[in-house]
Amino acid sequence: MSVAVNGDVQPSSVNGRRQPRSPGAVYDLACKVMLLGDSGVGKTCFLIQFKDGAFLSGTFLATVGIDFRNKVITLDGLKVNLQIWDTAGQERFRSVTHAYYRDAQALLLLYDVTNKASFDNIRAWLTEVHEFAHKDVVIMLLGNKCDVTSTRVVRREDGESLAKEYGIPFMETSAKTGINVELAFLAVARALKQRSSQQDESKFQIHQYIQSQKKKKSSCCGLL
Template sequence: MLLGDSGVGKTCFLTRFKDGAFLSGMFIATVGIDFRNKVVAVDGVKVKLQIWDTAGQERFRSVTHAYYRDAQALLLLYDITSKLSFDNIRAWLTEIHEYAQRDVVIMLLGNKADMSGERAVRMEDGASLAREYGVPFLETSAKTGMNVELAFLAVAKELKQRAAQRPGEPRFQIHRYVESQKKRSSCCALA
């Protein structure tokens, strides 16, 4: 599930991942909840992701709470140009801990990284909050595609590994994977 305040770019983030396109122009709020499917290859195995896009407005919150308990992963987005959307992350995390499964995979994403000239939230603050809650963190851009696929693939790898893990087998380290991929992509390309 994609979670976060209204206007942080959840629908654009999903559209970038699913269709490789960016929805530019007018902002159209998601009403309630919507979903898309995409099959990705994870370590040579096809994994079907069903991704739920939720409305960020408070009035739809009770509707979306019902979906939390069935979610295996939650991508929690804020807008790097909106301090309020970042400040509300703690409230989102409280809701997640109240309504979601205890072992749900959570990833914190600072979206709209292409708008760094209008930045209101430092990358360090996002990383610090993620460390505090023990979740992986990435800055992303639905517009340029930066780290969008990485976010979904990291979650898919974690979920695939959990489903196939045998006792005594080493666990997939989503934090390490995200950090290694960030370093790899920043050395060689912007997106």
């Protein structure tokens, strides 16, 4: 069974090797990643920044229900197709997005560092994740819009503390400048690649990978 999304026919399964859909569209592994969080935290901008390297400036319509994009990346010589699902944050769409949790292999949970309510609601989002998603799903907490310093209300330490409480990795990101956007996707992709190869998962620690990559970036360009 396949589903048509954005004009392409996509395989319904997200595990194992895949045959090319068309010349040039070859990948070895497909991973389903969902973006979660309140409406307005920047999920769509986050996705567009990763996929196209662009920022959606100005106002635009909020995601209705759920949207879908693909991006193929290369990890250690393997082509990994990230099937990224952008979900609506409004309460009225929750019943729709809940249906997609079960197939997700990774969840990027975003809040807005300039919106305290979006941070306070993270616990409710995590409750839903634990109720509807697989118990071994990869979860990452992201404090988005870290480029906006004048109206910040959520400290980095608050995000770090919450992530530590739930035992999940954490980063601050900016969909506008691209800070840590690619790193977030690469980290979960590497974790899923390690899992799919049925190797010892202890060989790859997502927390350690994130810290090592951030140190590399900070040493060359001053970004954290």
